[in-house]
Amino acid sequence: MSDSSPASLPSTVMVAPSTLHPARPEVPSSKYYTLRYALAAALAPGESRIVLPAQSDDSEALFRGCRALGAQLRWEDEQERVLLIRGTGRPYQPGPVTINVGNAGAVARLLIGLGAMLPEVTIVTDHPQSLGKRPNRELLEALTALGVCCEGSGPEGCLPITMRGGAIHGGRVTVSGARSSQFLSALLFLSPLLPEGLEIDVVDGLKSQPLVRTTIEVLQEAGIQIEYDASLLHFLVPAGQHYQPREYHIPGDYPSAAALLAAYAASSDPASQLTLSRLRPGDEVGEYLFATFERMGADIQRYGDTIMLRGGRRLHGFEIDGDPITDCIPVVVAAACFAEGESRIYNVESLHYKESDRINDLCAELNKAGCRLEPQRDAIIIHGRPEGIEGGVSVDGHNDHRLLMALAIAGLRSQRGLTVTGAEHIAKSYPHFFEELRRCGADVQQSRG
Ligand SMILES: O=C(O)C1=C[C@@H](OP(=O)(O)O)[C@@H](O)[C@H](O)C1
Ligand SMILES: C=C(OP(=O)(O)O)C(=O)O
Incomplete structure (x- = not known):
């Protein structure tokens, strides 16, 4: 694009x-809001409008990811930068799919979370010297506890990662926030779609808290109900929720x-x-x-x-x-x-x-x-x-x-x-x-x- x-x-x-x-x-335009609004739109059944999304490799990686989750993207007006995203209500792909996330850490982690609902997804990077060395272990451990079969590279769960999510379930899970907040944000995006909902306990502290608050803000704008404590260490996301299509303006x-x-x-x-x-x-x-x-x-x-x-x-x-x-x-x-x-x-x-x-x-x-x-x-x-x-x-x-x-x-x-x-x-x-x-x-x- x-x-x-x-x-x-x-x-x-x-x-x-x-x-x-x-x-x-x-x-x-803001990377943090472009990623989150586009993803919320890709998960909503119906069409959302994104006004002024960021133009960068990271946003391109996210757009590829949205398509891989089953969404359709097209410009309403490319000059004025208005993007239309028609989502499917939940990640959907009948067969195995591969997503190249470029060098985008937040995109990788958010898609690892949501890709865990697909029958089979492989997340790859064309930046092995950069994103290919960054850890995902904490997130893969949480997803494994939720019934997902995860195969990452090496002990730190680096890319490429293949996941099979046929047996995914909700319930209660623990995730470490010591190295990155993105693991928690990924679970928060996934949680409303799980049939049992999800209760999340964050352990070892939590980095980059303003970005978790950005995740919460965007999920709430998309119509998702979340309960959480002020320390951002405990979350409860009830089951049976749907992302709502919306119009989003990127600051x-x-x-x-x-x-x-x-x-x-x-x-x-x-x-x-x-x-x-x-x-x-x-x-x-x-x-x-x-x-x-x-x-x-x-x-x-x-x-x-x-x-x-x-x-x-x-x-x-x-x-x-x-x-x-x-x-x-x-x-x-x-x-x-x-x-x-x-x-x-x-x-x-x-x-x-x-x-x-x-x-x-x-x-x-x-x-x-x-x-x-x-x-x-x-x-x-x-x-x-x-x-x-x-x-x-x-x-x-x-x-x-x-x-x-x-x-x-x-x-x-x-x-x-x-x-x-x-x-x-x-x-x-x-x-x-x-x-x-x-x-x-x-x-x-x-x-x-
Ligand atoms: O959630 C996000 O959008 C981000 C979280 C931050 O990462 P960490 O949580 O790993 O610090 C930040 O560095 C990154 O650019 C984007
Ligand atoms: C750390 C950054 O991004 P990410 O973690 O999404 O790769 C960044 O944009 O500075």
Whole structure:
């Protein structure tokens, strides 16, 4: 449905020291809401309208998954980006089916959950070095307890995974939330369709809680009744429920906005001013992100759904729990590299299990560029260099769109620029990020070599 695949994007970008202009870029649509609304629509009997779904490799992977679950997708208006999804009421495929989930972790986990209702499904990835290494063991254990026959790869239940769900049942199940919230979200999407309903106990704590609340919000909008406690460790989803067809409007994407905000926050020029709209106020990730920029001393303001940030402020060291804004951490780290003093971002152990190891790989690449970071098991310490960094080296994105964004921000504040390789992986969430940065005044040269 889109042309943002890695093959069509440059694999190397050169980011030179730059001054950013006043700019009002369009923010991409939210990945979190696109995935959830499209899935809820695919499970509803009848037609739903999705207005402004995200355009990225991750959303393409989800659309493939929706079709594999039996839904039909077509554009009502491709120009205006209105997508129609006709769902079947429950996952339906008469025979075995294979779904390629690209490099999309959330898509993989949500589809593992729902695919467990099919007679036979194989979930594969064409990114064996990234998603192919991420664990699914916790989710497969829960599904096995619910009667699904699961065959994953290796002890961590990596992709490819084949499941046969002929004997699936509901009841009560336990799932660990220590490494990812996506295992719980996957069970929540599945639970209303199980003939006995499902009671879920979450053990070992729960990461990325704002995204579980996003799952609950979307399920409720789709007409699903859920009982849960405030700690999000116990859920009861009654049986015999149906997803309702709806019209869904996708808001702007905070983690994408975070990358542009971080680039302007790190800019030393007071004339550089960024204005971003379509960013829903009250969004848990959004509010926490806003407070984080305030905390580092950025000149940031909000007017309704519009956020303005002016560069040229001397940023200072700060300390935050990074878990509530897990996907924004790489770019927040990049901004902190140019703050005065030390910053500490803690409670981020789950960053080891993303597209790359976002603690060790991020620190290694930024240190290569001249930044000073200390990776810890569950934290990142940043010793800021307000004077900027040397650069003049090649750094790699480790198959990770968010590392690419962080490295580009560092390049802007380097003396000799940075060559960033693996740049095609930006397509996972924000295919036009480098072009957008260029439109903001950054000197970004792209090449396929
Ligand atoms: O549920 C979701 O949509 C997501 C949950 C988060 O993962 P974890 O729960 O593994 O932290 C996040 O990093 C990912 O980009 C999307
Ligand atoms: C971690 C991410 O995605 P996922 O887990 O869905 O692959 C992300 O988008 O930063």
